[in-house]
Amino acid sequence: MTQPLKIIFAGTPEFSVAPLQALLDSEHQVIAVYTQPDRPAGRGRKLTASPVKALALQNQLPVYQPLSLKEPAAQAELAALDADIMIVVAYGLILPKAVLEMPKLGCLNIHASLLPRWRGAAPIQRAIQSGDAQTGITIMQMDIGLDTGDMLYKITTPIDHQDNAQILHDRLMGMGATAIIEALSNLPELQQNAQVQDETQVTYAEKLSKAEAQIDWHKSAQELQREVQAYNPWPVAFCQFQEQPLRIWSSRVIDSKTDKSATPGTILAIQKDGVQVQTGKGILCLMQVQPAGKKAMAAYDFAQARQLQGQQLQ
Template sequence: MRVVFAGTPDFAVPCLEACRAAGAEVVAVYTQPDRPAGRGRKLAASPVKTAALAAGIPVEQPESFKAESDRDRLASYAPDLMVVVAYGLILPRKVLAIPRLGCWNVHASLLPRWRGAAPIQRAILAGDEVSGVDLMQMEAGLDTGPVLVERRTAIEANDTGGTLHDRLSALGADALAEGLRRTMAGETLTPRIQAEGGVEYAHKLDKAEARLDFQLAAIALERKVRAFNPWPVAEADVAGERLRIWSARALDGVSSSAEPGQVIAATREGIDIACAEGVLRLTSIQRPGGRPIGAADYLNARPELKQAVS
């Protein structure tokens, strides 16, 4: 089977490797154009491009498929199938029609819940107990196609955006490998049409969302801290200082009559802050220009905070 693979970030790399391991011939890799990155803002290749070049696979980086020449270039690879994983471009109908078997997409949610750009973080923010990965036959609509293979996983109480990302990336590769093996063995996969109800859209993350508002419930803020680790990382004003919050937890059964945002306790275990509902304990924080540290180290640098609430 001749496969064209389209993907960009780290999440997609295991799926590229799964295509090759399943015995498919990956004839080309499509990925986003090199973008400025790092403090020097030098152009950097995507993780998928790096993996493709290491494997000796031709790489294509069109800005879009609006030009007929870009679609002709894709068609010249004569793909049986195009596999799309976090590519970053919406494929027009003319592109979807090029491969003999159409296009498959590996999507990090249990569709139709969390269609769109940020399904992993949105699932944590919403307090979902289960997530997963769907291998989907692509249609013109956004993540609307029928599901071919599905994998599920529980969202654990300590999962972050990063840990769930890594687990779903591996599950996505597993689901894709199954779909490829079965198809290459001559089986026709049975599609499951998505339900009409339960549709949620996972809008792209915005850095402004990372600000913690202590007028909200502590459990909602805990989920935000977890969801936005490792990006964009939650931020909060704590006793007059802007901090990045890497880990925090809502204290079970603890409440406070203090004003939301007020530090009510500061110990080696964490810095407890009153919320509109409940108390949030900050356990790993980062000062401006510093690195993430535990509450004990932070209080060593700010002993007045410990004294103020003693």
């Protein structure tokens, strides 16, 4: 067991909350929290604190919200904290070399993939979209590259066929909390045996966009199913029906093999369990959809109010 450490924690979204809570519950001392500046949120666009800031304030922790860590004043402020280590989870700011070298033991990152696969912004969604069999958490010693640092500790989880991005996010968030506590308990040995990432195995998890969530019915049912799951809860897969967007929250593959017998996007059948749509290869059953201006509903209920069979989704 290492001695209790003085920790600066840097994180912003919900994914960072469980690791911060785990550190607060541990023998270590969180001396400060760094998080993104408050942003407008909700319909009223009211300035809202990040989930990490909310937890920090509940625990009377000092909170720092610099716009950048490149400014000398921000760096001096961080250096004055005299931390043993900095733990970074989805913080959203680049840490310059000077900052990476300030804590005595450097900076560790909790990353939601099995590095070097899925470096970058959207590792959870890209793992689902690509049909990966498993993913996990990597604790990494940070350097100046994008998720390029040496790996200290990994834990894995299978990606279940029912996992969407929200389900997997929540599971990995808990795993991140477990992993950082485990890593800190054995840090000297892990740092001594750090593994360099294999650059030949690198893939990049590009940031998600709303545009990419538009369904292309010429793809296979399997590909589309993975997209529906990867884009839930954001940006949410969608298609066009009668020139209006129709969001697709959940679906399932009922036939993955047959080549198209109808034009891709054609509604083939309405069943209690959903609306069957022809794809480029196989049939996708839409289970929960959301018409423009309405709440999400069962696809069967959506179909009841409309003569859908034989119609075309764009």
